[in-house]
Amino acid sequence: MTVLNELDVLVDWKNGLVAPAIHVDEEVYRTEAARVFGRSWLLVGHEQMVPTPGTYITNYMGEVPVIVSRDRRGEIHVLVNKCSHRGNQVCLFDRGKARGFACSYHGWSYGLDGTLNGIPVEDFAYREGVDKSQLGLEKVAKVANYGGLLFATFDAGAPELESWLGEDGRWWLDNLVLSQDLGGLELLPGFHRYHSPGNWKLAAENFFGDTYHVYTATHVAWIGVCVDYMKQGNLAPMIDYPSGTNSTHLNAATGVEPGRTPFGMGMLVMDQEVYKRDYAEAQRLGPEAVEWVEHRFHVRQKAFEGRADWPYGFMHAGMFPNAGLMGFISPLVGRHFLQFHPRGAQAHETWQWTMVEREAPQVVKEVAAQRVFQGQHPAGLIAPDDVENFERILEATVPDRNRTRPFHYGQQLGHETEGPAGYPGQVGPSPSEANQRAFYRHWLELMDRG
Amino acid sequence: MANWERKLEIEELLAREAHLLDERRFKEWLEWLTDDVEYVMPLREYVQGDVAPAGHPIIRDDRTMIEVRLAKDETGYSHSELPESMTCHVVSNVVVDDIEGSNEVLVRSTFLVRQARKLRDEAWWAGRRLDRLRPVDGTWKLARREVHLDATILPRGISIFF
Missing domain, CATH: 3.90.380.10 (Naphthalene 1,2-dioxygenase Alpha Subunit; Chain A, domain 1)
Structure with missing residues (x-):
């Protein structure tokens, strides 16, 4: 019997009883990467961290390294920090200002919005052509800004951030956390x-x-x-x-x-x-x-x-x-x-x-x-x-x-x-x-x- | 011509300071700090291009704040130092330079500190220190210390001095 199959017994939240197995078990951990971190809206930063075109930060969504960037048009993107060619991380800085991101392995280069811009020796190496539009950095499915806080989710079917936070949650966030007024x-x-x-x-x-x-x-x-x-x-x-x-x-x-x-x-x-x-x-x-x-x-x-x-x-x-x-x-x-x-x-x-x-x-x-x-x-x-x-x-x-x-x-x-x-x-x-x-x-x- | 006597004197002081810290003789350690001492640990991060500097450091203590840290540990309820950490400060590569227009000297050193806690918990800390020493009553006192830890993600919470 694995911990994963026993969760309904181990997590008896109604009676205020939760077993520590969920804090140490490896199978629970791997499963929650998909079911919790793969489905929730995750905080990834604040819009003031990317104040101008070309600025970016790197962060994590669960275990996944991501880049939060602002492109030349001012739009904010959350990109998986992983080259489409061999999976190398393309950005190694905590934060910065750049025109884009280039991979250190084979030099594939990406724009601030994740678009694949350049492949070294492209014409000779890919004689029949290569569809660069399909090979950009993976964009995290949904990105949203709430009062400056940036959130992203890997789940394309997730509810919109505003309804996920709920009217009630937003009220407290606005008033006590973000001091909007x-x-x-x-x-x-x-x-x-x-x-x-x-x-x-x-x-x-x-x-x-x-x-x-x-x-x-x-x-x-x-x-x-x-x-x-x-x-x-x-x-x-x-x-x-x-x-x-x-x-x-x-x-x-x-x-x-x-x-x-x-x-x-x-x-x-x-x-x-x-x-x-x-x-x-x-x-x-x-x-x-x-x-x-x-x-x-x-x-x-x-x-x-x-x-x-x-x-x-x-x-x-x-x-x-x-x-x-x-x-x-x-x-x-x-x-x-x-x-x-x-x-x-x-x-x-x-x-x-x-x-x-x-x-x-x-x-x-x-x-x-x-x-x-x-x-x-x-x-x-x-x-x-x-x-x-x-x-x-x-x-x-x-x-x-x-x-x-x-x-x-x-x-x-x-x-x-x-x-x-x-x-x-x-x-x-x-x-x-x-x-x-x-x-x-x-x-x-x-x-x-x- | 380097001032060898001064260098030796300051190396000796830094070695004695390391022993005071490792022996947890903090009251004596405080005596070697000036009243206006500043103890700073800047944030280390990898930054590319022209972006705003870090908004605040990890530590910026004055004497009062240093005393507060010691007072906290003396309560007997400061769990991060209960039981007390065992530390070993190894200080090396000491160089002493004049500071133009000042009677203080700039002392650069490197350090390796191993912190052991409980049965198996430990942290290794390495980095550089930029100290300003001030001549006071025929000896030197620490007027400012800037600690540059070689870590972007700290191995644990900091409850010791470097």
């Missing part, structure tokens, strides 16, 4: 990347909904130092900002219904306690910062007129399957966009980039970026402790006999919607494992589709 976000170029032990789903479910680990054990050393330093009046950006400590935490998710793609947000704050902190911090940063946080506050207050419980910010979130988001509740912390790329069943790589609110004064942008790389970042005070946990989980779950006793995801089972009503999706109490259950529900649906 506040002038949007500005990219700080460059991917920060690190290898991590453990299956990619461990990181993805953590961002989806695991608020519990933040203050119970994983990050208590960081929080402890924050509290000590603040008491002493000793300030360092990531230390004086454990925002949300005086607030009521909530948990939100959209796409929780069967068949829908979940979007989970953990540690949502819907009171104005963090605004008080932001205001005090802005006073330290100067009058421009004060004016900006006040402006932000008034825009939002107006948008949610009549409600006392409007969402001020989110701590962490996950977009199915492998994107993580962090907002740290406050606009005085930059926004983190993370990808958890699978690297075999038992390892993944985290790739992340940073954005700040475009209309923020420079003094805010600088400190907001600093708080990103001092915190949930490869050398920050937060992320290395998460990596450490994944390494320990791996060690303990690899033995065959340890793979079937399920992990427990029972928090707030049956209480998922007991938060403020009237918002898209469901809002419930925090800490919660409602979002993790939604994550594995959809993962199982895709795996079961065969």
